[in-house]
Amino acid sequence: MLWLVIALLLFILQILTILIGEFRHPPKAMAWLFILFIIPVVGCVMYYFLAKEYNRRRKVRRRGLSARSDIRLVGSKLKASDPEWDDNQFKNWRHEQRLFALLNNIPGSQVTYRNEIEVLTNASEAYPAMLEAMEQANDHIHFEFYTIRDDGVGKQFQDVLIRKAREGVKVRCIFDGIGSYQLSSKFTDELKQAGCEVYFFLPIMIAFFNQRINYRNHRKIVVVDGLKGFVGGINIGDEYLGGNPKLGFWRDTHLKLEGDVVYSLQHTFLVDWLFVSGNRLTDTSLFPEHECRGRKPAQIIDSGPDAHWDAILEMYFGAITAAKKRLYITTPYFIPDASICMGLKTAAISGVDVRIIFPQKSDSSIVNYASMSYFEELLQAGVRFYAYQKGFIHAKVMLIDNLLGTVGTANVDMRSFYSNFELNAVVYDRETLHRLESDFLHDLKDCREIKLEAFEKRSRWQKIKEVMGRILSPLY
Numbered sequence: 001m002l003w004l005v006i007a008l009l010l011f012i013l014q015i016l017t018i019l020i021g022e023f024r025h026p027p028k029a030m031a032w033l034f035i036l037f038i039i040p041v042v043g044c045v046m047y048y049f050l051a052k053e054y055n056r057r058r059k060v061r062r063r064g065l066s067a068r069s070d071i072r073l074v075g076s077k078l079k080a081s082d083p084e085w086d087d088n089q090f091k092n093w094r095h096e097q098r099l100f101a102l103l104n105n106i107p108g109s110q111v112t113y114r115n116e117i118e119v120l121t122n123a124s125e126a127y128p129a130m131l132e133a134m135e136q137a138n139d140h141i142h143f144e145f146y147t148i149r150d151d152g153v154g155k156q157f158q159d160v161l162i163r164k165a166r167e168g169v170k171v172r173c174i175f176d177g178i179g180s181y182q183l184s185s186k187f188t189d190e191l192k193q194a195g196c197e198v199y200f201f202l203p204i205m206i207a208f209f210n211q212r213i214n215y216r217n218h219r220k221i222v223v224v225d226g227l228k229g230f231v232g233g234i235n236i237g238d239e240y241l242g243g244n245p246k247l248g249f250w251r252d253t254h255l256k257l258e259g260d261v262v263y264s265l266q267h268t269f270l271v272d273w274l275f276v277s278g279n280r281l282t283d284t285s286l287f288p289e290h291e292c293r294g295r296k297p298a299q300i301i302d303s304g305p306d307a308h309w310d311a312i313l314e315m316y317f318g319a320i321t322a323a324k325k326r327l328y329i330t331t332p333y334f335i336p337d338a339s340i341c342m343g344l345k346t347a348a349i350s351g352v353d354v355r356i357i358f359p360q361k362s363d364s365s366i367v368n369y370a371s372m373s374y375f376e377e378l379l380q381a382g383v384r385f386y387a388y389q390k391g392f393i394h395a396k397v398m399l400i401d402n403l404l405g406t407v408g409t410a411n412v413d414m415r416s417f418y419s420n421f422e423l424n425a426v427v428y429d430r431e432t433l434h435r436l437e438s439d440f441l442h443d444l445k446d447c448r449e450i451k452l453e454a455f456e457k458r459s460r461w462q463k464i465k466e467v468m469g470r471i472l473s474p475l476y
Contacts (some may be wrong), residue, residue, distance in 0.1 A: 008270065013178060094300040094303055096403060099322045103404075103426065106311050108267075109301045112260035116294035117245075118428055119255060119407075119435045123240035126155065126232065126254040133224045134160045139285055140170040142269045144221040145411070146179035149237035150187045157236055158191060165195040171194070174269075174276055176217045177203040178313055179235070199276040201421075215305050218409050218420040220254075221269050226288045229257040229265040231300070231425050233396045242391070247361060249391030253436075255407050255425050259292035264300035275306075296429040303410070304421035312410045312424055313417040317343055319400045323352045328399040329438045330357040332392070333364075334371040335413035341374065348382035357443055359394075360387035365379075367413075370469030372462075386447035392412045393443065396424075404428050 104111050120126040134141055134157075141164060148154050165171040173191065175183060177200045188198050203215040222230040232254030234240050242249050257265065270281050303311040320327060320343040327347055334356065336344070348354040362368040375385055396412075399405045408424025410416040427433065 102318045111299045115259035142223040144174040146176045147235035151238045162194040173198045197373045219423040223354040229262040247392035251393040253395035261298040326353045330395045331412040333411040333413045345381040354383045371467045373466035373470035385450040390446040
């Protein structure tokens with residue numbers, strides 16, 4: 001009898017540990033409690049190593065904030081050109097000063113005005129553009145990706161990085177410890193032997209024992225000589241060119257940037273570099289003068305557990321609630337938190353044309369079930385969902401009226417909002433917005449719309465899988 005009392009007390013202690021640790025995030029607490037009830041003790045051990053956010057996040061935040069304050073001295077050279085838009089650009093913002101103030105006051109981010117922006121649709125456009133820019137590097141290449149593969153595409157980029165390093169160009173690489181865990185040591189050794197500096201962001205074993213495995217660097221950054229930059233959803237691997245037989249055609253979006261906004265991209269890389277290497281880069285050549293004559297407003301917004309703000313979530317929420325006519329979203333993973341869900345429902349009910357493209361064929365079945373658990377309530381509010389049929393759609397794009405668009409690494413899911421290190425570019429000029437809209441409307445042609453009447457008739461087993469996916473969704 002005594003052992004039963006002890007077991008019960010230990011179980012209650014495990015429950016209290018999760019409730020105290022996750023009291024700010026009820027959905028996450030529910031997910032961990034569900035696991036604890038299914039596998040007692042083991043669930044608590046898993047929580048200790050994989051979650052325990054209240055403890056681990058403070059450590060990451062302190063280290064990250066230290067990095068940000070150090071790099072800010074270098075980032076002070078970030079060019080803030082004349083904050084004037086021409087009348088055609090500005091007139092759409094005359095009645096949106098509150099949203100503009102929010103975006104322009106996000107810590108560590110600011111709208112820049114002397115920029116050129118090129119939309120790169122799919123890896124077939126992005127890879128040649130990145131490789132060409134890297135080939136022209138004279139001073140440095142900063143190369144940061146969540147995933148890089150040791151395959152045909154990976155070898156192409158490796159060859160250029162090695163060749164430029166041997167020419168005297170400073171090459172610095174950051175790969176995520178989870179996203180690139182399959183990368184061979186031979187691949188990285190060849191980079192290092194050529195003179196490239198290579199670091200992994202929280203390698204898997206170190207992250208596990210430091211209780212930080214849940215925090216991943218999901219960013220994709222290329223900066224060449226401080227003058228050209230690339231950001232978006234595309235990693236480095238054959239699958240992004242359709243090389244994965246299961247997923248087939250891979251639809252994605254990337255941006256090529258020139259001008260003031262590249263300084264912001266550079267700043268983010270330098271913060272990450274200090275985080276992984278402990279080295280402060282303060283060379284003024286990292287922020288060179290540029291001759292970009294473009295007048296396209298843009299800004300870089302990064303977010304992660306090292307910051308006090310959930311900046312990308314704030315940006316998404318502010319933009320969604322400001323929509324008056326249209327709200328177009330493309331995302332491979334749709335697991336919104338309560339604020340985003342309410343924002344989408346409110347927009348649709350008020351007459352905004354809300355359309356969301358998601359993949360019919362996904363690289364994660366459980367995530368797809370979790371995503372579909374949100375469909376019914378949003379369909380009832382008037383949100384329209386479109387399942388992409390051509391292959392796997394991985395682009396992370398949002399368009400709000402003719403006000404702004406955002407392209408980057410953040411999905412519309414809780415992992416991107418709260419746990420990952422993410423990076424989005426926000427664009428405001430009509431030309432770029434028109435191109436993004438054109439791509440979205442083209443993608444709709446390869447989609448099947450989900451109708452409420454048909455969706456409500458799905459099987460009971462399908463609904464059970466959705467419920468299970470929804471309960472566990474805060475953990476992936």
